[in-house]
Amino acid sequence: MAVALRLDEIVARLGGEIVGAGDTAISRIATLEHAGPGDLAFLANPRYRHQLASTRASAVIMAPPAANGPAAAILTSQPYLYYARVAQWLNPPPMPESGVHPSAVVEGEVAATACIGPNVWIGPGARIGADVVIAANCSIGAEVEIGSGSRLAANVAVYPRNRLGARCLVHSGVVIGADGFGFAREADGAWVKIPQMGRVLIGDDVEIGAGTTIDRGALDDTVIADGVKLDNQIQVGHNVKIGAHSALAGCVGIAGSAVIGARCTVGGAAVILGHLEIADDVNVSAGTLVAKSIKEAGTYSGTVPFLEHGDWLKNFSRLRHLDAMADKIRALEQRLAALEKKS
Amino acid sequence: MAVALRLDEIVARLGGEIVGAGDTAISRIATLEHAGPGDLAFLANPRYRHQLASTRASAVIMAPPAANGPAAAILTSQPYLYYARVAQWLNPPPMPESGVHPSAVVEGEVAATACIGPNVWIGPGARIGADVVIAANCSIGAEVEIGSGSRLAANVAVYPRNRLGARCLVHSGVVIGADGFGFAREADGAWVKIPQMGRVLIGDDVEIGAGTTIDRGALDDTVIADGVKLDNQIQVGHNVKIGAHSALAGCVGIAGSAVIGARCTVGGAAVILGHLEIADDVNVSAGTLVAKSIKEAGTYSGTVPFLEHGDWLKNFSRLRHLDAMADKIRALEQRLAALEKKS
């Protein structure tokens, strides 16, 4: 399915400087280690520099200066970004034939250029835009709007009244717009459900990973801004707001009403508690529990090292007595000061 | 879709005291900040008290004493619970028309007042009660029983022989009754599967959030008692028991055979290890790993603070040497005592 490109064609569109033969043809992107003839490899992480000498790639994308090894190269200050662009060019997502599969049940309005797969259900009042692809066994609730060029992989569920922008990519198992977790408690401990009447509003160019769930707002809406990238199995609570171009890795949990700024990155399995704010350009390390607001850009961490089990037992059991240790140090300081005074 | 209510009608049914005009009509619940004319707002969290002065709501639910600001108010000692009740009254869940969609495949027994959506499969011997709603693309295994008034959102899977009570709400992506994780190990490290023959028994009025998975028991059953509320992406291992009216926030993991008492709350992303017991009325903080039984009611926590990355590196690397630090303190105490004796 891949197209073939010449280095000079690539540079004409994407910039960069050619070293070697401009008419070198490539048809595939590969790693330095596994590339063969006809492949374009890339060097983005310096730890793989030694592979330049042995790669069989026809050409390599790399930062200047040119290195010995590959027959040809494209020099660019941002080889990883360049690799992304060439890879997109070489691997356009397959566009299935437009039309509605006969097994689909469509009660809403579907653009003529959209593709609706087998056993899909689209509820009344839903509006599916141009060039949208909805794969098999998706369930799209009433009055949902999906912007042009968005793609939903198989087995996605979107609850009624939620909105996705243009060019979104939604992976299998995603659930958009389920009820937020809102209950009031009665005197005997029983819970009274608070109806969740808000929506989920998703911007353009958002990617949502497999198994991720985004709850609808209680009264106001849950909002995911343009260009946000969510990895797999992320939980987004009701009324959360995520700013533009923030990227969250797998298994992150975000409790209700948290507000995350723009261009943030959140490492895998981090947890963000509710009703707090994170400023723009904050990086949260993987596994960190964010229990209060972060007001300044920067990197924040809060995980413990792992140890061989015996060492762990010995050291970490001390955590129960840390306050007592601090008290002992203070007592030592006082006793020592008294002695020093005396002597 | 909302109905309109007068304050005196509300108070006649739900109690509380009216301040201002009893014939004030409201048709919607809204936040103090976003409410407009015709809206009923509420003040439950004191931090929003300053919004009373500027709210455009026609009336506000609040604890006594009455405050200046809104034109009218309902005074009640529990404004959040009151809000929940009014919101339910104003927003009854939509009841789709009963009947089986022609694309559904029904091999079991479905009550005449139930609603079975498009492309649903209901296996042989299953029994679906009165007023049950099963939305698109759900798969209901053989001999499953679902009690009256329960609702399953789209794309839910229930394995054979499991049981849900009445008035449950099950969100999309939920899986009920998959095999528990049980294997015996052979000498060479290979695993022999232990057949998982138990069931999942779910009580009445249980809500299960999107993407949550509840495994069937190995020999005995996994049991979720009445009124339990599970948020999204919770994992419930085989043979777990959760007591009545306990509420668990998103991303909680519960390992096999753990027993959780009644009226417990578990914060998001907490982890409860297997084969332990948690007493009634225990609160586990978000992110806490419960590694042994909890025998008394109370609140339990076990998370670490997060820091700016440099501060974190400096402080948390010490955890590897906590035992050595304790030893140093003890040595200092002994040396100091010797000196003190001498002087």
Place this chain on the structure above:
Amino acid sequence: MAVALRLDEIVARLGGEIVGAGDTAISRIATLEHAGPGDLAFLANPRYRHQLASTRASAVIMAPPAANGPAAAILTSQPYLYYARVAQWLNPPPMPESGVHPSAVVEGEVAATACIGPNVWIGPGARIGADVVIAANCSIGAEVEIGSGSRLAANVAVYPRNRLGARCLVHSGVVIGADGFGFAREADGAWVKIPQMGRVLIGDDVEIGAGTTIDRGALDDTVIADGVKLDNQIQVGHNVKIGAHSALAGCVGIAGSAVIGARCTVGGAAVILGHLEIADDVNVSAGTLVAKSIKEAGTYSGTVPFLEHGDWLKNFSRLRHLDAMADKIRALEQRLAALEKKS
């Protein structure tokens, strides 16, 4: 559905030594506590030994020596493994009738002995092997291969071009082959998607728990070796490799390009960061964050104890000042040494 077996039949096939009447018939496995006449119970965990005296089981599997209590016993050095084998024998997975349900949409090639359930979609070029069972509402992408005897529960999604071996068991809500999380960043913070062109290659006898997601590789493949057991809600990033017979408990997250050895065990909710290697025969404790490679077999842990909330506050807030505590200890040591020299 269970068959009835005599103890001597069982021992003839599985080994072990009979105590009591070899013609004792059993038709079900049960726990010591809940067993009744006709049941075979087992004692694997010594903490349940006291139940031998009161069990109503017709026979008990246990390690020698024989104990008083049950009427009959099978003695074996590995009672848990023996129990697994007998339970499998007594509870063969039900084999539904082969054939394609009329509501399924099959564009690929399906073996005559396979069973394809209601509303399943199988894409063009897919190849489904002998005796495969694919339950309702599964979506199988183009060119997927599924080996003989594998079973997919309802509502599973497999993306195009991925491969499963023979005798795999895939639970509901599983997503195989969604895009890995790969983006390059532009100067303004926007993300450029890196096409994910690799596959997921899954070996034989692999079990994948409900809601687990396994991403396809970016350029090379994600590889799950033979006999691996994955529990529910596990996230496997792109290009991860998991060695044969490793078993991972629920809610584990594995970031991209991590390599896990053979026969490893990973406890629930552990997190394994990307681009690192874990040796064969490593055990990672539940809740541990593995942030660097583990080069030697052994058990590794990194979790903190939980405490009553007040104790937790008092002790864990000290973590922010651990470095300062270490400095204070060093200062005390120096001052004390100076005093000791003087006196």
